[in-house]
Amino acid sequence: MTFRMRAALLAGAALSMAQPAWAEPLTLAQAVERAIAFSPDLQASGAGVDAARAEKTQARVRPNPTLSVEAENFAGSGAYGPFGRSEVTVSYEQPIERGGKRDARIAHAASGVALAEAQARVARLDLAREVQRAFIDAQIADQLVWIAEERLRLEREMQKEAVRRVRGYKDPLFVETRAEARIVEAELAVKEATAKLDAATALLASYWGGSGAGLVIDEGIEKPDPGAPPLAEADGAVLDAAIDRARAGVVVEQSRAVPDYSVSGGARFLRETNDVAVVAGVSIPLGRFDRNQGNIERAQAERRSGSSSSRRRTASRGCSRLASLRADADAARVRAEGIMEQVYPKAVKTLSQVREGYNRGGFRFSDVQDAADAIIAIQAQWTEAMTRYRDAQSEIDRLTGRFDAASFAETQK
Numbered sequence: 001m002t003f004r005m006r007a008a009l010l011a012g013a014a015l016s017m018a019q020p021a022w023a024e025p026l027t028l029a030q031a032v033e034r035a036i037a038f039s040p041d042l043q044a045s046g047a048g049v050d051a052a053r054a055e056k057t058q059a060r061v062r063p064n065p066t067l068s069v070e071a072e073n074f075a076g077s078g079a080y081g082p083f084g085r086s087e088v089t090v091s092y093e094q095p096i097e098r099g100g101k102r103d104a105r106i107a108h109a110a111s112g113v114a115l116a117e118a119q120a121r122v123a124r125l126d127l128a129r130e131v132q133r134a135f136i137d138a139q140i141a142d143q144l145v146w147i148a149e150e151r152l153r154l155e156r157e158m159q160k161e162a163v164r165r166v167r168g169y170k171d172p173l174f175v176e177t178r179a180e181a182r183i184v185e186a187e188l189a190v191k192e193a194t195a196k197l198d199a200a201t202a203l204l205a206s207y208w209g210g211s212g213a214g215l216v217i218d219e220g221i222e223k224p225d226p227g228a229p230p231l232a233e234a235d236g237a238v239l240d241a242a243i244d245r246a247r248a249g250v251v252v253e254q255s256r257a258v259p260d261y262s263v264s265g266g267a268r269f270l271r272e273t274n275d276v277a278v279v280a281g282v283s284i285p286l287g288r289f290d291r292n293q294g295n296i297e298r299a300q301a302e303r304r305s306g307s308s309s310s311r312r313r314t315a316s317r318g319c320s321r322l323a324s325l326r327a328d329a330d331a332a333r334v335r336a337e338g339i340m341e342q343v344y345p346k347a348v349k350t351l352s353q354v355r356e357g358y359n360r361g362g363f364r365f366s367d368v369q370d371a372a373d374a375i376i377a378i379q380a381q382w383t384e385a386m387t388r389y390r391d392a393q394s395e396i397d398r399l400t401g402r403f404d405a406a407s408f409a410e411t412q413k
Contacts, residue, residue, distance in 0.1 A: 024216070025219070026215065026216065027218045028131075028135050028218070031131050031135050031204065031217075032127075032128045032131050032132070032403050034207070034208035034210075035127055035131045035207035036124060036128070037208065038207065038209050039127055039207070041123060042120070042123055042124060042127060045119065045120035045123045045124075046120060048116045048120065049113070049120055052112045052113040052116040052117075053113055055109045055112055055113075056106065056109035056110055056112070058109070059102075059106045059108070059109035060102075060106055062102065063094075063097065063260075065093060065094045065095075066092075066093040067090075067091075068089075068090075068093065068266075069088070069090050070088070070089045070091070071086060071087070071088050072087040072089070073085045073086050073087055074086035074088075085271060085272040086271040087268055087269065087271065088268065088269045088271075089267070089268040089269075089279060090266045090267055090268075091265060091266030091279060092264060092265060092266055093262055093264035093281075094262065094263055094264070095260055096260060096261040096262065096263060097260050098259065098260055098261065099254070099255040099257065100251070100255050100258075101252075101255040101256065101258070101260070104248065104251040105252060105255075107248045108245065108251070108252045110248075111241060111245035111247075111248045112245060114241040114244065114245075115242055115245050117237075117241075118234060118237035118238040118241045119238055121234035121237065121238075121404055122234050122235060122238055124234075124403065125232065125234055125398050125403060125404060128398070128402070128403035129394050129398040131207050132393075132394040132397060132403075133390060133391070133394045134200070134203050134204040135204055136221060136386075136390040136393075136394065137200045137203070137204075137390065138203075138217050139217060139218075139219060140200075140383060140386050140387065140390070141196045141197040141200040141201075142197055142217070142219065143219075143383075144193045144196065144383065145190070145193045145194055145197050147193070147379050148186070148189040148192070148193040149190055151186045151190075151372075151375075151376060151379075152183070152186040152187060152189070152190055154186075154351075154375075155182045155183045155185075155186040155372070156183060158179060158182070158355070158368055158372065159176075159180060159183055161355065161358065161359060162175050162176050162178075162179040162365055163176050163179070165365075171364075171365060178365065178369075179365070182369070182372075198212060201215045201217070204217070221386070222393075223333070224329055224330070224333070224396065225400075225402075228326070229400040229401075229402075230400065231318050231319060231322060231399055231400060232398075232399060232400055232401025233401060233404070234401050234404050235318065235399075236311070239311045239314060240311065243311060246299070246302045246305075247303055249302060250299040250300055250303050252299070253292055253295040253298075253299045254292075256292045257291050257292040257293070257296065259284070259285035259286075260285070261282060261283065261284055262283040263280075263282050263283075264279075264280065264281045265278070265279065265280045265281075266279050266280075321399065322396065322400070325395050325396050325399070326392075326396060328388065328392040329389055329392035329393050331388075332385050332386070332388035332392060333385075333389050335381075335385040336382055336386050336389060339381055340382065343378055344375070344378050344379075344382070347371070347374050347375045348375065350371050350374070351374075354367050354370075355371075
């Protein structure tokens, strides 16, 4: 019996079930591309970047000036009749920002752009991890359908052997009944596996708003990158940008502690003499009560919470987790390969030997059942190992930024 698990574990292995000539198998990279192009979450992240850039544009704008018109003595009694001795003043007032407010505001907005861009990269990696898990789930589900079909074929062969012996009065009647029950169980297993495959492909296709109907995916589950890439820059970029933004926030609040001036100048028309006089003024807040100290302390506390030491601790934990995940992935892969290459062939050979002995009358049907159930248990162990590999490898690719925008584009060249 050919074991199709080799195709499931080794990328590029020959397919043991022929695919339609017109069906182009979907690769993991293509699935990730489709999901990224469709994802509403990534579109929202892109809008967040646009909003941050708009904030930076706005931060460059200086305060608007004020044009004021003031009329005095334009109405009253006696000599101050309507417009008799009126005075009209037209003045232009311009706030003057002090304390480096504009530069601080621009730097803070620029750090916001960097943070939004880094967060968008992380959102892309998180989505790619989800798609990768769904993709491998669909690959495993496809293999489970084949496993269930192989089990059904095997049960039918065993049922024929049991019927022959029962008809020959070599085994009791319940042996035939038990063999028929096992066929029913195997048929239900095929239906269940098929339903799980449909659900897995539907979940995968939902990431790009598609349907799983007719979806053909690549059967080669990829091995880990032997180059052992380091941690992705995206996660570190988020932390660095957050630290920079916190620092810029401190400078912004410190600049707000410096009061701004307002200077004005204009002309005054005196109706009584028809003369024009120049007026000028300056407004200087005293800053006696509000020195913005509370906001400065808050910003400083936020900066300390995201300090460089915290960044180093996070990177250190990430490296430790990555090493642990690589060990888990290697262990799961080795176990799956060992089951496929060593344990499974021996179990198949054992079943063949037991069936041969059963046909000669040397074993009971329960012995054949036990040998067949051992194969089913081994297949379940392979599935468990592959699921562990899926969890570990998808997390490794997430932490190392396999599908980060820059590195992913370079890989696809």
